Amino acid sequence: MTAPLDQAELLRRARRRSSTPAPAIGTGTGPGPAPLSHAQQRMWLMDHLGQGGPRYHVPLATRLRGPLDRGALATALTTLTARHHVLRTRYGRHEDRTHQEVAPPAAVPLPVRDATPDDAPALLRAEAARPFDLATGPALRALLLRHAPDDHTLLLTIHHIAVDGGSLPVLAEELGALYAAAAEGRPAGLPQPELQYADYARWERSRDDRLAAAAADRAGRLTGARPLPLLRPAPPGAPERRAVLHTAPLSTDTLDGLRRLGARHGATPFTVVLAAAFAALRAATGSSDLVLGCAGGHRARPELRRLIGLQVNTLPVRAELPEPDGDPAFTAVLATVRTALLDAQDHHDVPFDLVLEHLGPAARGADGTPLLAVSCDLVHPADPLALPGLTAEAVEVELGLAKFGLTLLVEDGPRPRCLLQHDPAVLDEPTARRLHAAFAELLTAVAADADRPLSRLPGARLDPPAPPDRADDHRTDQHPAVAALLADPRVTDAALHLAAHGPALAFATVRGPVAPSGAELRAALRDRLTEPGRLPLAVTLLDRIPRRPDGTLDPARLPGLPTPHxxxxxxxxxxxxxxxxxxxxxxxxxxxxxxxxxxxxxxxxxxxxxxxxxxxxxxxxxxxxxxxxxxxxxAERLATATATATTETRATRAGTVLLTGASGGVGAALLQELVAQGRPVRALVRPESAHLVAGTGVEVAEGDLADPDSLRRAVEGADTVIHAACTFTEHAVDVAALRTLVEGWRGTGGFVFVSSIDAYGRPAPGEVPEGGPSAGPLTPYGRAKLDCERILLDAAPRARGPVAVVRSPLVWGPHRRLRDQLRWAATGALYQAALAGRPILLPEAGAGTDAGADWSGAAWVHSAALARAVTASLDHAPGRIVNAVSGHVSWTEFTAELVRLLGSSSTVTHGPDADPELLRPWRYRSDALAGPLRPEPGEDWRAVLATMTGRPAGTL
Structure with missing residues (x-):
């Protein structure tokens, strides 16, 4: 165990760091694009792997009251991005090397949307979660919500690849100065930035040899460390890690006591909080050798203090705490953690990704749990973006995403709080609640008496997750993987083979005209089997499961795992x-x-x-x-090619139907319906999804909505177009794609655009007629749909075939993509609350609506019914804009059924403080397509909801 450092050694180290000469950082060095810094490289990788997304977005929202000059604000934002190149940088790749390149200066759009203060939280969350395209940039965008002429909320969303916490005060200060100057029509008088972030990235990369050697040394410091026993490995296939946050108030006396404790022992307040986190985890796990992560910065150099950019590094802090013999006091833990933290901070410039490379397999436990899955921090409430002449109030935008499996936090501000954030996939809820309570109580206890022995501090041993159980072959029928497979209505039989050595293999037989592949079934298992070791290596489809006369699996007759590649x-x-x-x-x-x-x-x-x-x-x-x-x-691609090859001889109707979005939930239903009708289909799918499209009469056209050339190739020669694809978030891409398809279509068989009832906006409560006018405010998604509709309808007089817009509400169905939408669409908050057993608050009858509107709920359509309605519109478009709605379900009915299906302990009440997003007092008429929308067996909302939640209808 490393001995704690005394005050004299602490002072010597500080003096040594401040007196060590540092090589200068050059400006404008190197031709062409710059490399990415190590921190940027981590961000780029997470984005490229699909594991980044909103959890690496930095939203800054401020309520501004007073006479806002929107033109001056737009000018200030544009000038800010002109000054700091990293805010308009794009990130590309050539061969195996990534690079950053500054885009030319351009005006920063400042869209303004009318919204009530009650509507604002949902709009801010949606905008803050909207993806960035790092390849095209920029990394900053703005949105202004107008509540009244002198009342606005400004949201800046910045990708973490361009900023860190140290950048935000500089950004806020300059934005205020630039706004004042623009409003007064004068120059801001700000000095030019001393450095640009690309200069820093080049300088850091020039030191890679030294950093690699230092990383090897830091990896050696972590040799032998183990992941926190309380955590289980995150299940595969879930890149978006949802977060659960627990909060508890702390008194100002407690925070003052922690500060005084640190001052007495030569430690910062953060060091005291970190020591408390170590002590709480030691009590919970019984382990004295723990590793926690914290953020380290690179702003010690004077020229970097006002540099906007990502200058943070993850520091692994390994503390080997005093053994329990003799029952040491908390101050002994503090001394040990102070030494360990100082050691980590002495090497703050060593990139964590290089340390991980040197650790190799030691970076994870035997079950795949990362060594560094726990972090700790002392945070402060965000300051508002203060603009001269306006009253500013910071607005919290919580995206509910986790960067670590477990994070212990203390918020120091006017209302101090103890927080614990965890990913429920790696730490269960009851354990998280107990750990959070123990951490809060421990902070209070040590603030009052840090000399108290550890045995007398709050906290108790918490049990780690049970190890995976490898059953014998004769017990595999009870294995969770088999049960999960058999719960899928498309699976007729399933079995699991557990060899004495080697992986677990699953086998299944399936049914249906568009049966699932083995890869799809295994992907579905990921959502159900969250315990480590339960997920089989593969699911192989068979015509029949080989069984012995007594019905048990016969492993001798199982095919071997396919390994041609x-x-x-x-x-x-x-x-x-x-x-x-x-x-x-x-x-x-x-x-x-x-x-x-x-x-x-x-x-x-x-x-x-x-x-x-x-x-x-x-x-x-x-x-x-x-x-x-x-x-x-x-095999799936071969099936696709075989089906395509037979199209010429098997087609029963002339004319090719181009179907976009065929690999999604709606597209899969449309594909099935078109194939059943004998229509030749050309399915537009991304290359990485082409294997998902297989069926008689299907021709695969690889392409992407963002690639106009691929869209032109796909629509060429197509007689009919069904456009069902959508990015959901990149609205400019959606609009451009629709325009490209309309311009390239020369057929006579019809063009149907699958739109959304969001295009109606928020009309008057009651019945909404088909094709009625839109009423504001529209969501960005609804606005994009409306813009797309107008492009198609404007082209209708010149079209040689019928044109129709089919507006649909929430689409429910058995497809995996649709099950995901249940979790994150308008129903998502209710689903997540029921799943966690939290109380659910619904709107009161008539809340937020005109008199007489006593209903609020969701319009929905079954995917199969939508497919019938859309294909019926091909031959004789019933009107330019029609609705495809299976029915309407009130939130009260929906939530009661959801709670029942999930076996949830949630209580359901009604009140005025319910989420305004649930105020939906509209029933949409669907007369023109009433025939094909007539429900078939199994298409009632209770049955499809049971399928989407994975629970059989009528059971608990």
Whole structure:
């Protein structure tokens, strides 16, 4: 154990750091694009792997009351991005090297939307969560909500790749000065930035040799450390980690006591909080050797203090706490943690990603849990963006996403709080609540008496998750994987083989005209089997499960795991990792990391012509598992090619139907309906999703909504178009794609655009007629749909075939993508609350509506009914704008059924403080398509909801 440092040694180290000469950072050095800094490289990788998203967005929202000059604000934002290049930088890749390149200065759009203060939270969350495209930039966008002429909320959303916490005060200060200057029509008089972030990135990369050597030393400091026993590995296939936040108030006396404690022992308040986190986790786990993460900055150098950009690094702090013999006081823990933290801060410039590379397999536990899955911080409430002449109030925008499995926090402000944030997939709710309570009580106790022995401090041992149970072969019928497979109505039989050595393999037989693939079934299992070790390596489809006379599985007659691509996978592993592994070799154990995963996927994709992503590599982890995944995708692609080859002889109707979005939930239903009708179909799908589209009469056209050339190729020669694809968030892409398809369509068989009832906006309560006028405010999604509709309808007089817009509400159905929408669409908050057992508050009858509107709920349509309605519109468009609605369900009915299906302990009440997003007092007429929308067996809302939640209808 490292001995704690005394005050004299602390002073010597501080003086040594301040007196060490540092090499100068050059400006404007190097031709062409600059490399990414190490911190930016981590952000880029997370985004490229699909594991970034909103959790790496930085939203800054401020309520502004007073006479706001919107023109001056827009000018200030534009000038700000002109001054700091990183705010208008785009991130590309050439061969195996990433780079950053500054885009030319351009005006920053400042869209203004009318919104009531009650509507604002949902609008702010939606805007803050909207994805960035790092390849095209920029990394900053703005939105202004207008509540009244002198009452606005300004939201700036910035990608973390461009800013850190130290950048925000500089950004806020300059924005205020630029706004004042623009409002008064004078120059701001701000000095030009001393450095641009690209200068810092080049300087950091010039020191890579020294940093690599230092990273090896830091990795050695972590050798032998283990992940926190309380955490289980995150299930694969869930890149968006949802967060649960627990809060408890702390008294100002407690915060003052923690500060005084730190002052007495030469420690900062953060060091005291970190020591308390170590002590709480020691009590919970019984382990004296723990590793926690904290943020370290690179702003000690004077020239970096006003540099806007990502200058943070994750510091792993390993503290080997005093053994319980002698029952040491909390001050002994504080001394140990202070020394460990100082050691980490002495090496704050060593990039954490380099440390992970040197750790190799030691960066994760045997079950895949990251070594650094717990973090700690002392935070302060965000300051508002103060603009001269206006009253500013900070507005919190909580996206509910977790960067770590567990984070322990103390908020120091006017209302101090103790917080615990956790990913429920890696730490269960009861354990998190107990740990949070213990942490809050411990902070209060040590603030009052830090000399108290550890045995007398709050906290109790918490049990780690149970290890996975590997049953014998004769017990596999009871395995959770088998039960989960059989719960799928498309699966007729299932079995699991657990060999004495090697992976668990699942087998299934399926039914239905568009039956699931083995890869789809395994993906569905990821959502159900959250315990480590439960997910089988692969799901192989068979015509029949081989069984003995007594009904048990006969392993001798099972086919072997398909491995036709194993040699190719092993070759690429050897090329990138320097050694040819065993078929069961673990990717991380072989020294793999995120960038290698991306490179490995790209090489295999290029050589085999099969879709594969870096996330696939991280999830499968072994060469054999990757080979099995590729074999399944090859079989699916072969089925697609075979079906396409037979189209010429099997087509029963003339004219090709171009279907966009065929790999999504709505598209899958449309594809099934078109194939059943015998129509020749050309399905537009992304290359990585092409393997999902297989069926008689299907021709695959690989393309993307953001690629106009691929859209032109796809629509060429198509007689009919059904446009059902949508980015949901990149509205400019959606509008441009629709325009490209309309301009390229020359057929006579019809053009149907699948739109949304969001295009109606918020009309008067009651019945909404088909094609009625839109009423503000519209959501950005609804506005984009309306813009797309107008492009198509404007072209209708010149079209050679019928044109129709089919507006649909929430789409419910058995497809996996639709089950995801249940969790995150308008029903998402209710679903998440019921799943967690939290109280649910619904609107009162008539709340927020005109007199006489006593209903609020959701309009919905079954995916199969929507498909029938859309295809019915092809031959004789019933009108320019029609609705496709299966029915309406009140929030009271929906929530009661959801609570029942999930076996939830949630209580349901009604009140005026309910989420305004639930105020939906509209019933949409759907007369023109009433015939095809007539429900068929199994299409009632209770049955489809049971399917989407994975619970059989009529049972608990």
């Amino acid at each position: 194993l040699d190719a996978v092993l070759d690429v592993f050897a090329e990138l990792l320097g050694t040819r592994p065993a078929a069961e070799g673990d990717f991380f154990g072989l020294g793999g990391h995120s960038l290698v995963a991306v490179q490995l996927a790209e090489r295999l994709r290029s050589r085999l012509g099969l879709p594969l992503t870096g996330l696939d590599v991280l999830e499968q982890r072994t060469p054999r598992a990757l080979a099995a995944l590729l074999a399944g995708r090859a």
